Amino acid sequence: MGGIVAPPGRETYPGGMESTDPIVGPAPEQAADGQAPSHGLPAPLQRLLAELGRELVDVERVTARPSRSPKAAWRLEFADGSLCKGRLLIDEPSAARVEAIAGRLKAEPGIARVWARDGAALLEEWLPGTPLACLEGAQAEACGGLLARLHALPLPEGEPAFAVGEEALAELCARLAGLCQAGRLSAAQCQRLEQRAVRLCPARGRRSVIHFDACAENLLQHATRGLVLIDNETLRYGPCGLDLGRALWRISEQAGARLLAGYRQAGGPAQLELLPFWLLSAQAASAWFRWRDAMPGAEEPLRGLWETAGGEPGLVALG
Numbered sequence: 001m002g003g004i005v006a007p008p009g010r011e012t013y014p015g016g017m018e019s020t021d022p023i024v025g026p027a028p029e030q031a032a033d034g035q036a037p038s039h040g041l042p043a044p045l046q047r048l049l050a051e052l053g054r055e056l057v058d059v060e061r062v063t064a065r066p067s068r069s070p071k072a073a074w075r076l077e078f079a080d081g082s083l084c085k086g087r088l089l090i091d092e093p094s095a096a097r098v099e100a101i102a103g104r105l106k107a108e109p110g111i112a113r114v115w116a117r118d119g120a121a122l123l124e125e126w127l128p129g130t131p132l133a134c135l136e137g138a139q140a141e142a143c144g145g146l147l148a149r150l151h152a153l154p155l156p157e158g159e160p161a162f163a164v165g166e167e168a169l170a171e172l173c174a175r176l177a178g179l180c181q182a183g184r185l186s187a188a189q190c191q192r193l194e195q196r197a198v199r200l201c202p203a204r205g206r207r208s209v210i211h212f213d214a215c216a217e218n219l220l221q222h223a224t225r226g227l228v229l230i231d232n233e234t235l236r237y238g239p240c241g242l243d244l245g246r247a248l249w250r251i252s253e254q255a256g257a258r259l260l261a262g263y264r265q266a267g268g269p270a271q272l273e274l275l276p277f278w279l280l281s282a283q284a285a286s287a288w289f290r291w292r293d294a295m296p297g298a299e300e301p302l303r304g305l306w307e308t309a310g311g312e313p314g315l316v317a318l319g
Helices: 045-051 091-105 137-152 165-181 189-200 241-246 251-264 272-293 299-309
Strands: 011-013 017-020 054-062 072-078 083-088 112-117 121-127 162-164 203-208 219-222 226-229 236-239
Touching: 011 226, 045 083, 045 112, 045 121, 072 219, 072 241, 083 272, 091 112, 091 121, 091 236, 137 203, 137 241, 137 251, 165 189, 165 203, 165 272, 189 272, 189 299, 203 241, 236 241, 241 251, 241 272, 272 299
Parallel strands: none
Antiparallel strands: 011 017, 054 072, 072 083, 083 121, 112 121, 162 203, 203 236, 219 226
16 A cells, blocks of 8 residues: 655645645544544545545545446545545556556646555545636647657656557457447448558557546646646556547547647657557547447547548447
8 A cells, every 4th residue: 555645845846836735634533433434435545544644524426437337536525625536446456557657747737646545546636626628729739748748758667668560450450340349330341440550550659658538528727737637547658649649539620730739849759640540549449448338428439430431320320
């Protein structure tokens, strides 16, 4: 379990921007049996809160996941008025990965901080504000700059510097085949998309820290820190181009141009000439996972695939 470290005073980011930090307080309120009240939180989060030692007065669940997924997040309010986010990921390795990568990003104001971990549970800073309704204009450009800064981070020892194109192609084709079997793509569409993927497939693609879900609903405009990614459960090491593809397929062409302008200006290392392949990979991955997990908006990435493949919509859409 990662312990909670409460640094003296307040931390600052480069430029003097402040970060809230978890200051240890009085012992939490005791229930009738001598234990702190659970507030319906999973056991790992209860253990983290007990270690933090602050009185919890309000809990609000802030994510709604498909019933088959254990992932969830809560807004936690303490008696002194301070806030924190509690998060439960799908398993302990996923949470350990996020904790480790976030630990390398403490000087990056555009990423919400992770305070501590117990198993699959994380405590994170809560940032005030409302997620963006859409990503466009100057905020799209700022998002490109933020992704460029993530992608410029050096990889830890043992992480390969490049993704193998053949492996990425096999993964892409497997997802297209799954969508075809599910009736989301016709056989002809699947074949055309696979042929396109083979033509576009690079020999390799640069890898680094990637966010993997940089979209409007995971971004907010902070008063002092600028644009901040607040939902970071997908942090990982992977192809930079795939990270850009995941951001680009969900926004307009004009917004995409602004995002890439910000990325170039910040010196992002992704091989932008390979983006058509990674964009196709991102659309296929999103379509597959949204269908598999019965998530809302499953038709959105499919529309991009249908347009790329040409012809009629998928069989299920027609039915």
